[in-house]
Amino acid sequence: DAKTTQPTSMDCAEGRAANLPCNHSTISGNEYVYWYRQIHSQGPQYIIHGLKNNETNEMASLIITEDRKSSTLILPHATLRDTAVYYCIVRIYTNAGKSTFGDGTTLTVKP
C-alpha cells in the first residue's frame, strides 16, 4: 500500500470548513483513498473513500487531485465534536483487510 503524509495537527474555528490534506504521491491506479477519524477514547469511525472522482456524503467531502497524488477531506461546518485524529489511508480494494493507519492529523476545533 502507498504511504501517506499528513500534517501532525491543525486547528479550525467552529462553524468554518476544515480542510485536511493528505499526500499520497506513490499511489497506484488501483488504490483507493480512505478517511477515518478517531475521537478521543473511541474506536475509529469510517468517513469516506474514493478512487479518482470527488465524493460527498453526509459527513464530509473528499477531493482527489487529477494526478491522484494528494487529496483533501473537507468537513464543511466543523463543530466541537469533530475534534479528533483524522487518518488518511491508501489501499487496494481487494487487499484482504491489510492496510496501515499512518500517524494522522489531530484536528482541534475551537469555539
Add this chain to the structure above:
Amino acid sequence: DTEVTQTPKHLVMGMTNKKSLKCEQHMGHRAMYWYKQKAKKPPELMFVYSYEKLSINESVPSRFSPECPNSSLLNLHLHALQPEDSALYLCASSQDDATYEQYFGPGTRLTVT
C-alpha cells in the same frame, strides 16, 4: 444495527492470568478484525477473520489467541501477557475482507500488571 460491541470495557490482569476479550456484531458482516492501539499511536492490525477462518496473522505472539466461534462473534484469548501488552484492543467488522469500510467497537482498555 450498525454497532460493534466489545466486553469488557476495562480489564486488569496479572502476567499469569488467562482472560478473554469478546466482540460481537449483528450486521451480517463476514470479516472481523483485531487491532492493538498504544497511547498516542495509530491502531495496528493483529488478526483478520474472513468467513470465520483466520486469514491474516500479523506475526502476533502466541500469547494472543484469536477465535471466531461464529460469524457474529470474535474472541481474543490472552495468556501470560507482558506489561508492554497493555493497550486499547479494538475489534472491527466489515462486509467482507475486501471492503475497507470497517465498523469499530469502542475497545477494551487492557492493563497488564
